[in-house]
Amino acid sequence: MENGYSSVRNLGDIKKKYTVPDLRYIAGHSIGIIAVDLKYPKLPGNVANATTYDFPVLYKKVEFKIEQLFEGDPALKETIINAAKELEKEGVRAVVGACGFFANFQQDVADALEIPAFLSSxxxxxxxxxxxxxxxxxxxxxxxxxxxxxxxxxxxxxxxxxxxxxxxxxxxxxxxxxxxxxxxxxxxxxxxxxxxxxxxxxxxxxxxxxxxxxxxxxxxxxxxxxxxxxxxxxFITMINWAHYATTQKPYYGYF
The missing domain is CATH 3.40.50.1860 (Rossmann fold)
Structure with a gap:
């Protein structure tokens, strides 16, 4: 385990003891998603629909007008950073946003976290x-x-x-x-x-x-x-990329 990463490679190894840097009530979600509280139907494929992904994700809701995000309203900075930090504390390995205009706060959030942030498509x-x-x-x-x-x-x-x-x-x-x-x-x-x-x-x-x-x-x-x-x-090409970069797995096959 390095840099806060702890991985299970072989559950058959019953003699092995597993430790994690910070014990949490849930585990196994690689991507944390900051989502604005917008209420309309979300189809599979939408960033805010969890069935879009072949891996677990964790959402954190933020509440403000979407126009504020479009405009990059500085008043949103603290709210967005706090949401990203909460996701980090829950154990995600990368944080993304659920709107391209989170780009307005990309560097602010990246600088505030120890894990990567890819807020915008x-x-x-x-x-x-x-x-x-x-x-x-x-x-x-x-x-x-x-x-x-x-x-x-x-x-x-x-x-x-x-x-x-x-x-x-x-x-x-x-x-x-x-x-x-x-x-x-x-x-x-x-x-x-x-x-x-x-x-x-x-x-x-x-x-x-x-x-x-x-x-x-x-x-x-x-x-x-x-x-x-x-x-x-x-967004999905980006989120998949971030997931696989932060959740590498061994390859199996023959040669």
Whole structure:
């Protein structure tokens, strides 16, 4: 056991004694997710739906207006840091957010924890960029295009000229999520997200990959990829990456 990690590799080893640095009432969740208290149906694939994952996750609810998060309201900083610290105390190995605009507090939270924080799907931008042919750009589909600022992009590791931003937040097809309806117009949302991706590649022939900023739209990632035939990144690609990096397992097979 090092750096607070304790792993069980062979439960058949009955003679082994296991110790952990801090005893807790629950265990085994690698990823902690900070989720804003937004009430509308959450489909599998949504960051806030636990069946999305093939591994345990732990949620921590925070309560404030989503517009405050979009705008990066400094008044939220303490609340978000405290939620991240609570997840750390519960034993998670990495903390993520359930909205791309947690990017506004990425460095604040990373600096406050001893474990990694990957608060926004947009932390993947530099990795996507480095994998693309020179001159290719990333199409970002977002719930609030006006709040993706030059500062945010640079804080995430890319320049404004590296991306195209397609805003779906004000479209009718997205309103059942954006304005917290009690029902989800799944067909309309799917058409809106796919249509945004098709618009990006139609208007910009140098788009090399798509990034879905919003934590609500990974359920439609496969539809986007089917429509535009490009790599599609979202919150789930990031969360899976963080999980496997912090929960390595031995390989079995033959040679």
């Amino acid at each position: 947009m932390v993947q931008l530099p990795m996507i960029k480095i994998g693309l042919k020179k001159g290719r750009k990333i199409g970002i589909i977002t719930a609030s295009g006006g709040n993706i600022t030059e500062k945010m992009l640079r804080d995430m590791g890319v320049a404004p000229e590296d991306v195209y931003v397609e805003d779906i937040g004000g479209l009718d097809g997205f309103k059942t999520i954006r304005y917290e309806y009690e029902y989800l117009d799944n067909e309309s949302i799917a058409e809106t997200v796919v249509g945004a991706a098709e618009k990006l590649v139609r208007e910009h022939d140098d788009v090399g990959a798509i990034l879905l900023e919003c934590s609500d739209i990974p359920p439609y990632a496969y539809m986007v990829q089917d429509a535009v035939n490009l790599p599609v990144f979202d």
